[in-house]
Amino acid sequence: xxxxxSINKHFGDKHVLVDVSLEIFEGETLAIIGRxxxxxxxxxxxxxxxxxxxxxxxxxxxxxxxxxxYTELRRxxxxxxxxxxxxxxxxxxxxxxxxxxxxxxxxSMDEREIIKEVHICLEMVDxxxxxxxxxxxxxxxxxxxxxxxxxxxxxxxxxxxxxPTSGLDPETSNTIDELIKGLxxxxxxxxxxxxxxxxxxxxxxxxxxLIYMGRMHWVGSIQExxxxxxxxxxxxxxxxxxxxxxxxxx
Amino acid sequence: MLHVLAxxxxxxxxxxxxxxxxxxxxxxxxxxxxxxxxxxxLFSQMVQIGVESIPIVxxxxxxxxxxxxxxTSYQLVSPFLPKSIIGSIVVPSMILELxxxxxxxxxxxxxxxxxxxxxxxxxxxxxxxxxxxxxLNSIGYxxxxxVLAGILMFPVLYVVACFVGIxxxxxxxxxxxxxxxxxxxxxxxxxxxxxxxxxxxxxxxxFGFTITSISCYKGYFTLGGAEGVGQSTTQAxxxxxxxxxxxxxxxxxxxx
Ligand SMILES: Nc1ncnc2c1ncn2[C@@H]1O[C@H](COP(=O)(O)OP(=O)(O)OP(=O)(O)O)[C@@H](O)[C@H]1O
Ligand SMILES: [Mg+2]
Numbered sequence: 066x067x068x069x070x071s072i073n074k075h076f077g078d079k080h081v082l083v084d085v086s087l088e089i090f091e092g093e094t095l096a097i098i099g100r101x102x103x104x105x106x107x108x109x110x111x112x113x114x115x116x117x118x119x120x121x122x123x124x125x126x127x128x129x130x131x132x133x134x135y136t137e138l139r140r141x142x143x144x145x146x147x148x149x150x151x152x153x154x155x156x157x158x159x160x161x162x163x164x165x166x167x168x169x170x171x172x173s174m175d176e177r178e179i180i181k182e183v184h185i186c187l188e189m190v191d192x193x194x195x196x197x198x199x200x201x202x203x204x205x206x207x208x209x210x211x212x213x214x215x216x217x218x219x220x221x222x223x224x225x226x227x228x229p230t231s232g233l234d235p236e237t238s239n240t241i242d243e244l245i246k247g248l249x250x251x252x253x254x255x256x257x258x259x260x261x262x263x264x265x266x267x268x269x270x271x272x273x274x275l276i277y278m279g280r281m282h283w284v285g286s287i288q289e290x291x292x293x294x295x296x297x298x299x300x301x302x303x304x305x306x307x308x309x310x311x312x313x314x315x
Numbered sequence: 316m317l318h319v320l321a322x323x324x325x326x327x328x329x330x331x332x333x334x335x336x337x338x339x340x341x342x343x344x345x346x347x348x349x350x351x352x353x354x355x356x357l358f359s360q361m362v363q364i365g366v367e368s369i370p371i372v373x374x375x376x377x378x379x380x381x382x383x384x385x386x387t388s389y390q391l392v393s394p395f396l397p398k399s400i401i402g403s404i405v406v407p408s409m410i411l412e413l414x415x416x417x418x419x420x421x422x423x424x425x426x427x428x429x430x431x432x433x434x435x436x437x438x439x440x441x442x443x444x445x446x447x448x449x450x451l452n453s454i455g456y457x458x459x460x461x462v463l464a465g466i467l468m469f470p471v472l473y474v475v476a477c478f479v480g481i482x483x484x485x486x487x488x489x490x491x492x493x494x495x496x497x498x499x500x501x502x503x504x505x506x507x508x509x510x511x512x513x514x515x516x517x518x519x520x521x522f523g524f525t526i527t528s529i530s531c532y533k534g535y536f537t538l539g540g541a542e543g544v545g546q547s548t549t550q551a552x553x554x555x556x557x558x559x560x561x562x563x564x565x566x567x568x569x570x571x
Contacts, residue, residue: 113448135452143450153445156436167449 066091067223067255072111072121074104081107082118083279094249094256096266098301099276105259106150108276109225112257113145114138125223143171146216150227150259152208154200160187160211161196167219186214189244191237206233213241217248224248226258230265242268263305266290275301336532339454343462346455356460364426364461364527365468371425372472373479375417380409380480381487388493398494399502405484406503410511414476416563419522422469423555427530430461431551434534435544443535458531462524469523470516477515514570521562526555 067089074082081104089095099105110116111123114130122129125141133141154163164183168174174182187193190210200208209232216224226245230238246269249256260266266273266287273290275283275298283298293299346352387401434457437443446453481503488494530551537547 110444115444115447139450139452141450142448145448145450147445147448149441149445149448151441153441155442155445156440170449170451 066126067112067257068122068124069108069111070122070124072118072123074107074111074116074118081279082111084121085276085279085281086121087274087281087284089255089257092249092253092255093271094245094258094269096270096273097257097259097276098261098263098266098273099282100301101261103276104279105276106227109147109227109257109259112225113142113147143219144222146219146221146224148209148213148216148224148226148229150231152200152205152212154203154208154212154215156200158199159196160192160198160200160203160207163200163211164215164218167215171219182218183214186218187211189217190214191240206237209233210237210241213244220252220254222254224254224256226256226260228259228261230260230262238262238265239268245269261305263302335536336528339458339532339535340528342452342454343459346452346459349452349455352452352455353460353463356456357463360460360464361468363429364422364464365471368422368425368468368472369475372418372421372476375421376409376414376476376480377483379413379417380405380483383408383413384484384488384493384499385491388488397498397502399498399505401488401494402484402499402502403506404502405488405499406481407506407508407511409477409480409484410515412563414480415473415515415518415522416559417480418469418472418476418519419526419559419563420556422465422472422522422526423559424552426465427526427551427555428548430527430530431534431537431547432544434458434531435537435547438535438537439540439543454535458528458535461531462527465523465527466520467523469526470519473515473519477512514566517570518563518566521566522559525558525562529554529558 069085069087071084071086072082073080073084085104085108087095087108097105097108107116111118112125114123117131123131125144128137128141130138130141154160155166158166161183164186165179168179168182183196184193187196190213192207192210192214195203195207195211200211203211209229213226213229216226224245229245230241233241242265245256245258248254249269256269258265258270270287272284272286274281277283277297283293283295285293290298290302383405384401387404388398391400391404434443437457443453443457446456485496485499488499489496533547533551533554537543539546
């Protein structure tokens, strides 16, 4: 379980996170939604201690991650798989080696097992044939999928996805959504999915949290999301439906 | 108001930078026992920083040895001076100063810029974040091997530079008729100080550390996108050169 207790973060004069609190329960999939620049990525970076809040606490399974040694923090981080918004693939390594990297670094698997495991991961994102390519030779969507394969290679307990489906075609987006759902069900992972895509939210999330201008504006289940009369939430959802061309009528 | 701004620019900035630079080095140092994290990178960096620099270092050293020989002969044409004096000037200046400073400038440009560009790109594309998020010590993984490779390989390059530079001096002196090789070497031997090469080696360790640590610092803390990487790269090369000169003076003043 992850708890975020009224954290604040400034960049210069800009108050990017304002008293943000949020709880993420074991085994759930939580969608974090919000407009571009609202602070979603910054919030995600606080969860794994890549950024530190000026006030407030972030705890993972009861441990305040900003009050432990760097060695302990790294141990906490190893329970996480993170898909960064831009993929963050190591550009000096091939797609295959990117996925193999965490396996080589943190397990004692031999080469045969690694090849097998990487193959499984790349198959999952439908990219077995690009293993030998370098990141620069991949399309934006392919990079994202390789990065996703890398994020889940160690079967982490927590997975953070920063916009896993942005820049992907609808069909591939659905595949990724299915994948995220599948991982949650099979491995009982806890997932946090940052997204603009209400379609994804509705198909994979148990709960959603809306960040609005750095504040946690609304948190609730998907059922509550449908019935909410919050103006800002409804505007966000509507804007999205118009984009998808898929009006919400149930 | 103005003096507050001046204070910020002139004092606060450098003090902060020095603090962050020291923190980076302390972090890197504390990762030293974790050999398995950086072993692979260490060897590849030793090749990139050391082995791949040999041709350009040798070229520059050969020319500086040759030019020093020609200039010394030109300045010391006198029937009263033995020609061997050319050797006794060229060899110590190569060993004490030229070999290591020429190598330093070349590495500042070649290696410093490369390190800063590499790490800067990794920073702005979140690859460093990705390493950290996996639970890896990014400083131990990226910076330590580069600094170690610099410290280990710079002395090797220095030795190459001296060897090639002195050979260049001998060849040009001999074949252009300034001084026969035998006399050149005799002069070199007469005035040889055993401490000279030791001093040169000490300098080469210090320079290797200076260039790689400054460039790692600039690259690791890159801000912004492509423009930030460009800035870091330039600053890495320029600062490395400046601090080499400063270190050179300090070492000469304290050790000679
Ligand atoms: N390292 C940083 N330094 C300075 N400002 C930053 C930094 N990172 C983010 N910001 C600022 O914080 C705000 C929130 O950024 P964030 O990346 O979290 O947005 P986001 O919600 O993820 O948007 P998007 O959906 O476009 O990715 C933005 O105004 C951004 O300019
Ligand atoms: Mg973002």
